[in-house]
Amino acid sequence: MGFVMKAELSKNDEKDKAAEQKQEVKDKNWPVGDYMIAVLFIAYAVFMFVGAYHFPSRARMGMLTSAKFTPMLLSTLVVILCVVMVIRTRVKFGRLSISGWFHGVMADERMRRSYVLMVMIGVYILLIGIIPFFIINLVFFLVIYFYLKIGTWKRIVLYSVISSAVVSYLVPYVFNLPVP
Amino acid sequence: MNWQILTQEWGLLPAMAWEVMTTPETLLGLLGGGLLGMIGGMLPGISAVMAMTLMLGFVFQLPVDAGMGLLVGIYTGAIYGGSITAVLLNMPGTPAAAATVLDGHAMARNGQSREAVGIATWSSFFGEIGGEIGTFILLPIIATAALMLGDWEIFLVALIGLTLAGALGAKNPIKGWIAAFGGWLVALIGTDPIWGVFRYGYTPNLMRGIEFIPVLIGLFGIAEVLWVLRERVPYALEGTKGRMIAKLSVFKGNMKTVFRSIGVGLGVGIVPGVGESVAPWLAYDLAQRKSKNRDQFGKGIPEGLIAPEVANNATSGGALIPMLVLGLPGSGPTAVMMAALFMYGIRPGPMLIIEYPGFIAKFIFLFWVSAVIFRLVSFVFSKYFIAILSVRRDVILPIAVGLGVIGAWGVGFNTFDVTVMFIFGLVGYFMRLREFPMAPMVLGVMVGATADQFLRRALMTYQDNLLSMFTRPLGLFLILAFIFIVVSQIRNQLKDRKAALQKLEDEAKKKEE
Incomplete structure (x- = not known):
């Protein structure tokens, strides 16, 4: 009887340990989310930049006062900021596993x-x-x-x-x- | 400018005050408008502008004073109501309350809901009274200052507001700035007002552009619903039984914050199109810089609630003067008021003082009476709205989704706006997962189109000599302020990082020992 209980306890411990390990992997790789959001924002900014490129310029000053100026400027700014964010995340958290993050997200x-x-x-x-x-x-x-x-x-x-x-x-x- | 004519309003104030106080219709208009505005402000998506616009048809069935009283009541009521949902639901009912969320909701989560509502009530009272007193005394000066603002300066104020909101709303300013500039990009969808070019007009709805109300509801409302209800047991607000706790003693050590925020609200309120949204952020930033408890900001400190609340109510005065004296509406609600005045046959502008002596004095007095009546009413009803907004999150938040749908639908009466709301809800949820702030994105959508227009108009004005644009005194001051804000935010970041590294090193050393 005592033997069975001990076996059950050790099984529970193993389960807890496995869950803890999973949680650790998830927590460790959670900042991968920054990369994902950066990719989405960059894709959005590139789309806006390309779209703006085709707007007609009617102004005498050309690009500077045309309808395309602000969207192109802002898209560039967003891309630069996203790159800075990715570099900062990389420096702060080191190498991260995308698959570990994905499994963590699915299991949450x-x-x-x-x-x-x-x-x-x-x-x-x-x-x-x-x-x-x-x-x-x-x-x-x-x-x-x-x-x-x-x-x-x-x-x-x-x-x-x-x-x-x-x-x-x-x-x-x-x-x-x-x-x- | 004839200063004597402008100052005549000071002398006419007592007579106008007597007229307002002895006209029951006007007082009833203020009361009814206040209640409607408060309810509207508490519903996600019914902004002050929308509530006022919806009531315009009814306004014209009333005499001028009562009609304007109703509009003033709705305006001030909606701004106050928006702050209450910001505190209790983490959803600013109006864009002006976006900065209130930071410490207001944090206080509610710390079990101080009634105190937070009390502070918001007193702060909005001080903001409104102080803003209007300041407006009345500084009437000629504000009118002159409003004329000094060029396109370039208005753009710079918008840029400063966006930069500040980005830096203050997040632990990491870079994330805040990505959100702010991303929001600004969204605002550029639609027809370019300068050249009439369709920007990203791939569908008829996109040609019209993206309105900020569905974005606001999505980012704050839908994202909050997803965020809170994903927990099996959502959080509950504690200490929510009873009326608001409106202790004046909280303000004893914060009177400087109150006066400073009134100044910010008044000064920035005159900037057309952007003043109302930017002022609360500027006031919050200044309060944080001057505070001894700087680290406590964002964690539920009364100072962090007082500053934006006072400022967003004080802007009403600043925005009012350009509308009345110059015929330039400084914000959405003042534009509706101006339209109403036109329909009554009253023409706001430089001739208003000559054609209708005492009208400005009466108008400002309506704001004062509204501030007093309305806070008494809110004190009586606070027991009920705190109880309603504090019920179980899993019961009230799905209702917020339904009300959000009505709010988004009401913008253009089409399902496109409702879809935009949902998309921004998803965007907001995923941004929140990685601690991106929502408020800068909303602010970007709100002021983006105006900022773009003013920037390019300034470039056109100075196209022959761009350098002279940078040497305008007020513009130069704003550029320096902008540089100071960016540099100080980066310095703060580096400091925090150093401190965190030092802490980690100390902990590691302790462990080794």
Whole structure:
């Protein structure tokens, strides 16, 4: 009996250690997120720069007062700042593993929950204008309150109806706002 | 400028005050407007401008004084309401409250929600009263100063605001500046107002451009919903039962901050298009620089809440004078007020003082009365709005998504703005994961188009002699201020880094021992 308990304890210890190691790998590689955001911002800045390059210049001063001047200047600034940020991250944290970061992100429960929420809000917004506003609100509130486990079914339904009424009727009525 | 005509308003103040106080419609207009504005400010997306615009139809059914009272009430109420959601929900209801989030919400998270709401209330009261007193006394000087501002100076003020917001909103200023300039780039989408060229106009909606309200709701509202609700057990605000705690003793050691912030609000408020958004950041920066508790800023220190709150309310006065005396609206709400005055047949501008003697005095007195009535009302109702905004996050935040949708929809009555809100919500969430600040991006979207326009107009004006642009006295002062801010922020960073390295070394030594 004692032997079985010891074996179980050591198994639990091993699990804890593995979880700790995973957490360490995740924490260590978490700054890879800076690289990812820098890549996205650089891509955005390059897109804006290339787009601006094709704007016509009508001014006598050419480039300086044309519509393309500010977007090109700002895109360049954003790229420079992103490069500085990447270098600083590299110097501060040393070599980082992108795969370690990716596994950490996938294993993180909070990240998974945020993806589910993004999908819920995304679908809700996608259906606005297609399904009547009160109904889409009611469905959204029912689903999200159920996912967030705010209480019993009765409470979920009650809160959903009240929230939908506030969003669909009360606020638009007070401010004389047309709804989608 | 005829100074005698300008100062006549000082003498007419008592008579105008008596007229306002003895007209029940005007007082009711102020009260009703204040309540509507406060509710609007608390709803994500209903900014002061939007609430005022929506009420314009109703305004014209009232006499001039009552109608203007209603608009003044909505304006001041919305700015105050926006600060309350910034404190309790971490979502600034109006752009002016973006800097309030830094210490206001931190105080609420530390279990001081009622104190934070109380400080915000008193600060906005001081800001409004002080700003309007300053405006009234300095009326001729402010009007003259407003005329001295050229395109180049307005651009520099916007640049300073963006740089400051970028540096103050984040631990790492580089991330703040990436956000600020990224936001500014977004603002350039749409039609170029100078040459009429479509910039990134790939679809009809993009030709119109990206409005800042959906961006504000997305970055602060949707991102906050994702951030908080990703936890199985979201945080709860403690100590939220009862009315606000409005202790004046908090201000005893902070009166210098109050007066300084009033000065900043007044001075920067006159800068058209950018003043209202930039002033709170400037005031916050100055308060931090002058404070003995510099390290505590951003962690929930009353000083960090007082400075931006006083400044954002004091800007109303600064923005008002160019509108009334020169016919140049300094901000969105003053533009709506100007439109309302036109519709009543009153023409703001240099002739206003001659054609309607006492009108400016009455207008400013409306702000004072609104400040007093409104804070009394907010004290009575604070018990309820603190209770409503402090309910469980998993119940209230989904409602904020729904209200955000209405706010974004209300901008242009199309689903494009709602989609923009959602996209910026995702952008905000991922930026927040890596500690990028949201406020500089919002500020970039807000002032970006104006800053771009003024920069290129300045370049056109001085195209034959660009050097003379850099030798204008006020411009030179602003350039020096800009350089000082950038250099001091980089120096602070290096200092912090050195201190952190020293701490690590000391810890390692201790471990070895």
